[in-house]
Amino acid sequence: MLRMKIITSALLIAFTCGMAYAKEIALTFDDLPAQEDVSAQEQKEINDRILNSLQSFNAPAIGFVNESKLTNKGETSEKIAILKSWIDKRQCLGNHTYSHNALSTTDLDDFQNDVIKGAMISKELMHNAGLSYRYFRHPYLDTGGSKEKRDLFDKFLKIQGYVIAPATIDTDDWKFNRELHKNPNAKKQIIQNYLEHTKRKFRFYEHASHKMFGRNIKHVWLLHANLINSLAMDDLLKLASEFGYKFVSLDAVLNDKAYSEPDYYYDAFGVSWLYRWDYTRGKIIDWSQEPEPNLS
Numbered sequence: 001m002l003r004m005k006i007i008t009s010a011l012l013i014a015f016t017c018g019m020a021y022a023k024e025i026a027l028t029f030d031d032l033p034a035q036e037d038v039s040a041q042e043q044k045e046i047n048d049r050i051l052n053s054l055q056s057f058n059a060p061a062i063g064f065v066n067e068s069k070l071t072n073k074g075e076t077s078e079k080i081a082i083l084k085s086w087i088d089k090r091q092c093l094g095n096h097t098y099s100h101n102a103l104s105t106t107d108l109d110d111f112q113n114d115v116i117k118g119a120m121i122s123k124e125l126m127h128n129a130g131l132s133y134r135y136f137r138h139p140y141l142d143t144g145g146s147k148e149k150r151d152l153f154d155k156f157l158k159i160q161g162y163v164i165a166p167a168t169i170d171t172d173d174w175k176f177n178r179e180l181h182k183n184p185n186a187k188k189q190i191i192q193n194y195l196e197h198t199k200r201k202f203r204f205y206e207h208a209s210h211k212m213f214g215r216n217i218k219h220v221w222l223l224h225a226n227l228i229n230s231l232a233m234d235d236l237l238k239l240a241s242e243f244g245y246k247f248v249s250l251d252a253v254l255n256d257k258a259y260s261e262p263d264y265y266y267d268a269f270g271v272s273w274l275y276r277w278d279y280t281r282g283k284i285i286d287w288s289q290e291p292e293p294n295l296s
């Protein structure tokens with residue numbers, strides 16, 4: 001009987017701890033319809049591969065759109081169809097501004113107009129599907145470059161009904177993507193390097209999180225809708241699963257109280273929110289140890 005009780009208690013503790021410390025991550029993809037300025041057909045192929053991988057891992061995601069890309073080279077209806085395919089797969093869309101300018105170097109009024117202009121199509125697609133359109137991701141993660149500008153812009157976002165989409169994990173995908181376009185014959189090696197780098201970055205951010213919070217917080221992974229992710233998405237999702245992550249929505253991640261930490265980092269340079277919080281607390285993390293991509 002006692003033995004039974006001990007086993008039951010052990011199971012209960014394991015279950016409770018398992019629940020409390022489950023690793024969770026939200027997937028976010030920037031620069032939709034695609035980071036590459038290629039034909040609508042090629043953009044469609046990139047997005048189809050990403051969406052299929054997400055579906056096979058039952059992973060929710062949000063795609064942040066630059067609506068200027070829908071019209072800049074024609075094929076507008078084909079590109080809108082790409083956005084529609086995200087909604088059809090029950091994935092979400094958010095606002096990444098119309099033009100993808102940096103907030104710190106753009107006049108505030110112009111930038112705010114660019115946010116409004118950037119919601120025209122995506123918002124309607126989301127609303128037509130009965131989904132709430134409310135997330136905003138800063139281009140380059142540039143939040144303004146000064147306290148004054150950031151405060152004014154944050155106020156604007158709030159009035160407009162937006163919630164800022166932070167990012168804690170950045171695996172430098174766009175750098176590997178640029179390398180892949182430069183050297184397509186080395187595809188296999190570049191993807192391998194990208195996956196290895198992703199592992200190193202996961203370990204680094206988890207270590208930082210433990211050091212700062214005494215636990216691994218729920219994470220937001222910054223990715224882009226681009227060629228390398230479309231080719232590596234199955235492997236990337238497998239890698240995150242092997243790290244123990246469950247894929248959850250951005251809403252679910254932002255329930256973590258870590259996201260209400262104060263952030264007094266006012267520099268324009270885009271950094272992980274872990275860096276922002278660490279900077280605000282007085283820097284206990286050695287950021288010089290943050291892994292650099294292995295690129296030629």
Ligand SMILES: [Zn+2]
Binds near residue numbers: 030096100138139140
């Ligand atoms: Zn972007």
